[in-house]
Amino acid sequence: MGRRARARRQQQQQQQQRGEEDGGRAGGRRGAGWDGGYPEIVKENKLFEHYYQELGIVPDGEWDQFMGALREPLPATLRITGYKSHAKEILHCLKNKYFKELEDLEVDGQKVDVPQPLSWYPEELAWHTNLSRKILRKSPQLEKFHQFLVSETESGNISRQEAVSMIPPLLLNAHPHHKILDMCAAPGSKTTQLIEMLHADMTVPFPEGFVIANDVDNKRCYLLVHQAKRLGSPCIMVVNHDASCIPRLCIDVDGRKETLFYDRILCDVPCSGDGTMRKNIDVWKKWSTLNSLQLHGLQLRIATRGAEQLVPGGRMVYSTCSLNPIEDEAVIAALLEKSEGALELVDVSSELPGLRWMPGLSHWKVMTKDGQWFAEWGDVPHSRHTQIRPTMFPPSDPEKLRAMHLERCLRILPHHQNTGGFFVAVFVKKAAMPWNRRAPKPQGGTGEPRTCVQPSPAEPTAAPQEATGPSEPDPEPGMPDAGVSASPESAESDGARRDGVCGPPPSKKMKVFGFKEDPFVFIPEDDPLFPPIQKFYALDPSFPRMNLLTRTTEGKKRQLYMVSKELRNVLLNNSEKMKVINTGIKVWCRNNSGEEFDCAFRLAQEGIYTLYPFINSRIINVSIEDVKVLLTQENPFFRKLSSETHRQAKEMRGQTRYAAPSCCVAGGGRRPCGPSCPRTNDCTTCA
Template identity: 70%
Template sequence: MGKRSRQRQKNQNAGRDDRDSNAGWGAGYADIVKENKLFEHYYKEQGLVPEGEFEEFMEAMREPLPATIRITGYKSHAKEILHCLKEKYFRDIQELEIDGQKIEAPQPLSWYPDEQAWHTNMSRKIIRKSPLLEKFHQFLISETESGNISRQEAVSMIPPLLLKIEPHHKILDMCAAPGSKTAQLIEMLHSDMEVPFPEGFVIANDVDNKRCYLLVHQAKRLNSPCIMVVNHDASCIPTLQINSDGRKDILFYDRILCDVPCSGDGTMRKNIDVWKKWTTSNSLHLHGLQLRIAVRGVEQLAVGGRMVYSTCSLNPIEDEAVIAALLEKSEGSLELADASADLPGLKWMPGVTSWKLMTKEGQWYSDWSEVPKSRHTQIRPTMFPPKDPEKVANLHLQRCMRILPHHQNTGGFFVAVLVKKAPMPWNKRYPKLRTNPLSSSSAQTGDPSAASSPADASSLLPEGTPEEVEEDGPGGKTEVEAEHEVPPGDSQEAGGKQDSVCGPPPSKKLRLFGYKEDPFVFLTEDDPVFNTIQSFYDLSPSFPKLNVLTRTHEGKKRHLYMVSKELRNVLQNNSERMKVINTGVKVWSRNSDGAEFGCAFRLAQEVTHTHAHT
């Protein structure tokens, strides 16, 4: 891996180490001075906190983050888990006093549906001081491992709720690790317990190969055949293809979660290192990457689809600046949705329309024209707010949502909901014509107007698609059919060298260095291994055996997995485009001792629920 690739991966991991986990349950806070004068000065000047509330805001930032848990909603015994928590554990806790401190009774999050998310002021340190709380702690651990409970920060639960997931949706989670939000998305797909194989699926991506296995762990707890974990740079994640009625279509997603890497200053309550490390240069370094990831996301979004952009940063450079630049580039193809009524009970501040930029040396800039040329490589035009009042009004930036810690005793967070109204303008304007163009997006979007002309049809490929995928493994070098050409004179950076030009960033080449995962191989119709299993387990002739796969071309098959037919379609048509880390649910595992009884495979524990419904 080259130096630039390592730096890009490092940037994409910035501010993401613990953002979905809930440090309040387990973090003993070290003695550290929770002061950063630059931070206070910066946010006072930005005016993001309502007048008269800044001291309360800073006081909340210095307090440990309350612990929160979420009950897995689609599990059939979710009500039993909730009843057990309320009647057995929460009732005892509210009468408890430790070292003169009364333990507050856990309370449901007012904005989370059906009392399935709860918060309290307890930390692991307090839990360990009482035998009763220790039992409660062990209960949480065991239920978390079994997938019945997730320990997740409250604000981290917001983006999946705003996506409004339906069981038929095709979903992309662009920067997914460690995976608590991914788990929420999977749960929402399985909202109907009577349908073990919903039509939709979740593709969860992360740039860091090691962190992808955190995603695998989260997914395995939920035993879903509709999840695939992939390992790509989100800013140039490849365009996938699917087979639709015998022809190749581009896969456009109905829902995309774009929870980008960020400076993480909204996590100071649990990640106390941020107090020492915070500087304004963090957001300047990340803005370009955040915008590239967001652009890549909306390119892959179906017309009519929703994308949620979120950060755990309060900084407008990482928040409204990215959204404003994205909306301007879209020329009306995107619209900020009004999500104000979607989560009743959630307190949030509307997005701002003006902000300033400050260097780490304390120099302020209000407009791109003020920035000296020596700073042009670090500071880009897209970091500043639009100046034209009419243009500002049309962006509706006030529809963005900023969650401040002192309003509901949470972490800091920013979220914006985008709806795609039409294909992105550069896809219509600068298509790269192919001799055998892919079919239109109408099959994906249900909207025949999505590609009403040959130019539209040939430009369905999102910009920035890797023109060439090189792989060290089998298959060698493949050329992706759907290429895209950068129009002459357009910017070669996400921010754009020319303020007036609206065009895509440059195409990037994705090189699959160091990729060593075994390939997924689907069983054939007459595979002798499955014939034995079908006979031994007396499976119905309608059992979807073509959706069963393994991870080896040769030798004995150790495990057999199952995916939904929709994910099978994706896997079969993109095997050389994707770095697949894991997919599906394990159904059978080899047990050589069982051969004497007629079958060398035993049912895997993971599949007991799914198998019972097939």
């Protein structure tokens, strides 16, 4: 017997011996309830129940329903990407094909629940269902339904998203011209909703607005990039910063740098997540009030930084998936008190008809992890001051508390509409924040508006852990210069930067923390790369060629990306202060086999929506029968298509030196197929 065989045999004997010993103690694993899987987590936490019963967040007589809902699995919810031209067709297909087949379906003698629309989501574009993965595998009809959901999710037509997570973007009330900041964006489901709002009008390839999506976790930023890429927008930028001290950005306005202020800010802060107990069952065992006490300061700093960067008249939504007032109303009250009237809570009770919610609390207490209660800051002993802060308590002045209108906050309870727990508050900015209201200081006697100054590279990028005051003061729109001048290091950095190149080589510090990205290089006007592309695709003169960029400063440019002119403005003016992970959309890819012919670049599938309005050649109009062939057959020959389509392809082949018609777009009229095409890397089959 070989050495490995002997070792394997010895291991089996030891395992058998241990099993016999366990069998003598209450039947071993079987006696402990082991049936081949892990023991089920007990959904009980007495401290959790004691805490929320004492705070009274649940209406009288509903406690049992509240706890019963928390112990039930969370229903799956899906959202149809509403801005796309075929959203209505997908909705029609779901309702009249897949959902119809489920009406009389039974699995293991149990009737399957038909998915239902969320009553408060516009145009029936969001649905929830109680179908589990186990049930989905047991019926052919459900298997087809599941495959449909998977394919449409991959193509960006459908998103799996928790119901309550859809609420903040809706209340943000974003429009295509808005500049939007998503402060804590990963994994990106809310970000995709915001992108949809930018592209509400599909006939406009470049909306005036944009979304800057930020997350502090470098790895989660790439998940955010993946989510955003499914929607194919040139108006999205993913950055990697600590939201509590996210840098202020500059933009060029008529030759002068000015501070960028956002029209809409989504502040979905990190939280203890006790509203997610229905899907994250570990929370049952790990829940403690200490989590909320530790997060309160960070949440307040993030919300404060968001308020600083909001334009007067703009709207900011603060949200958590926690039910704890320390993370919710306490943060809202502290921010309102610090703002001294600059911020106001908005009454949004009529904006989502059909949504059931509870008003925010006006009174609450603070409890330590060992169950000790404090009703006001004066009761807290000095030994607890590092754990409990004054901002965790409601304002002591009744008049001030009444003026805050904390009842305008929304608390979503799980048992009311079969959802997770959630909290939302909506702010509108009325004026500059108090620490930004600086006395006017004329600049050279001219009284010109404040201009934006690039910070020194040594500018700190992280706030102290315990600091709860405002971040570095930012100028407000229209405020005069406070006499700040650029540092020599900053001036030298600006002078050394090459025109059109955004993103210098990362420093050693960046490499240590995982940030290492290729630069963003805009294509100059005299670059010989572009004229062949323009001629080959007969691009319209209005095509914004200055918005094309690559990710390399040396060698061949293998991929071309495109951003909107507004994001180009942001990139060119903030390269030293932003850690950009990704931006824009890929529109052309180098085709090595075609370099000796008319054009070395083929169309990228994800950029079709953006490029299509500008392309005046390489277009083949196809019939519905051709579309079916392209979607159901892999690599179909052109002779399998209709005679008219074949004729167009032959004419196109004759216009170039290619042996085949090369890169082209197939469509019926003036609308491309979008990302639902099965051949995502070969646009000759984009139908």
